Amino acid sequence: MMNNIKGQYIGWIVFFIVFMSLAFLNPTEHTINIASKILVMGLFATAFNLLFGTTGLLSFGHALFFGLGAYITGMVVKSYGAEVFIPMVFLGGIISAIVSILLGFLCLRLTGVYFTMLTLAFAQLVWGITIKWYNFTGGDDGIQGIERPPLFDTFSSYYILILIVVFISMLLIYIVRSSPFGMVLRGIGQNPKRITFLGMNVYRHCLFAYVISAFFSAIAGGLFAGIDGSIHPNLFFWTQSGGVILMTILGGLNSFFGPLIGATIFIILEDVVIRQTEYWSFVIGVIMLSAVIFLPKGVISLLDFIQRLRKT
């Protein structure tokens, strides 16, 4: 346990130093663009994993919250100007949290594949509405030219904003995860009946985790709207939900930093491989497949492996 805590400590330091130093190493705009996406998707995956990695409830509709965050920020900034950007990111989180309470009432009564399918259905529903409601959402053309907030309007200063928000958000998620509440969640994942016998309400705990997860997913979505200033209905699409599941499993769902590592690998791979070959989807597929087969506990399990090697 002690060792584990120390490990997490190092994780935070490495995380902060790596992403902070990027800002000072005179990076190219492309590097910052990729790093921004890694941070945002990393937060999204970490938020998603608050539910999946502890209780084992697999939501296949988390794109709904990510998309909501992006669209609330994007649409309001487009109408009222960049001054409202940062408040809108948080408003997006709050609206998503409210939506997730409503959805949680319906979905969390179910478990297993039924929960997964129902979350997928709701996300697809919102995707359908977004893509068709031209006058309101811009339809499948999406929204372009979303301005970044004042003070953070260059790509590098916006990166700093992302880094700060993501760092604080992840810290909060970490606190939730390691609190007694988080322990109960993990207990639910292992044996929900026993938690009930201990006199705790499984449903209410899951709902609370779902709401927190939705809140931070939307924060990630809101930040995403400012990276390229361009958002589209495919942020709500099931492939977006699928992507975040893949990142989480690739990185390692049992570890806190696993999803962030998964997001990092995923985004860098996509950037590098597509540049090289037309058959990128095949190459990425093979890499993902081998990662899942040979590292079933995620890429992060490599670290444990190295640690064990050093001990022996």
Next chain:
Amino acid sequence: MFKKHFLVLGLVAVIVLLSFSVSMAAEVIKIGALYPMTGRAGLYGKDSEAAIKIALDEVNAKGLVKGKYKLDVIITDDQSKPDYAVSVAKRYITSDKVKFLFGVISSAVGLAVTEVSKDYKVIFIGTDHAATDLTAHKFQRYYFRVSNNTYQSMFAGAMYLKDMPGWKKIAYIGPDYAYGRDQWLELRYGLDKLGVKYEIVGEFWPKLYEPDYTSYITAIIRAKPDILVAGFWGGDTVAFIKQAKAYGLFEKMKYFHPDAGGNYELFAAMGDELPDGLILSARHHNNWPPTKENKAFVDKFYKATGRYPSYAAQGAYAGILFIAQAIEKVGNPNDTEALVKALEGMKLKLPEDPEGFTSYIDPKTHQIVQMQAIGVTEKNDKFPPAKKMLGNFKVYPADKLMPTDEYVELLKKTKK
């Protein structure tokens, strides 16, 4: 001793020659292209890639500005995803230092990339995407389009319908997204402008990539239109025509598909099965105009790839030629503002220009102005595997097809 001198002299000569050839080597101007290479639109990306290569070979053979410059194109699969395309476009500009953005099939991707072009002041040559918006209310001065937009083809369509006798009732079927919706809006606008009286008996909106059109087909037959207007593209056209044929739809009404109906891949996919008498058009036809330029282009493409091009190839080919001509005229690929000025109003003889007409770029909207030809399917096996092609073409003059200011205002009001 003498031998040694000879050696040194030889060495010096080699060095001098080498440095001479280095200084003579042309500077490479990079163009960053985005095309879908996978999925349903992948064929258009592949055909564009092949056409780009043909154009580059032609341009680089003699070099630009007396051999000072050469063009090179980097192509990335945009996956038809706007957000992904934006990040590639930014990478092109900031890391790869491209001087031009290029290509794009999907209009949603085009709308996203034009914002990047505007922000970074890098010229974006659109070769295929058809949304009128880009050269209307979403216009920005670094954007140029070298293929026609849906307004141009639908207005030509409206002119065709005006001259067609004996119809009154009309129905529309098209994919339920911006492209499908725009075509119907533009056709009706055109018919109204031309004072054509018509009655709409049905509008049908299947989703894009719909596999089964049965319910739509029976509903269309029940609605009894004289003309069915269609706004599909690619595999959807093939699927719809195959299924509608089984229900005898084409004996009951005229099928009219003026934007992308006449794409070559339809003829290649359906062969003999394709009904006669369908009224179709496309952005480029392999057998029209019957000029030597068009024949040369189609033959070159066939020689390079072993297949005939879909319409997308000609747009990509035209795009490279426009860039080359602009650099030639300005003499400096780094002077973006001068290049924009040069491209405005630029004339260029393209494969799809009939005798006596030269395509040009409208200086006000940066939209290429071209003739539109609408034809009817008939037997023609000169472009295998197609067994039928378009014939009996009617041609519509380019200057009549440009969106009016009034229409641009309408777009501004109805679309954000």
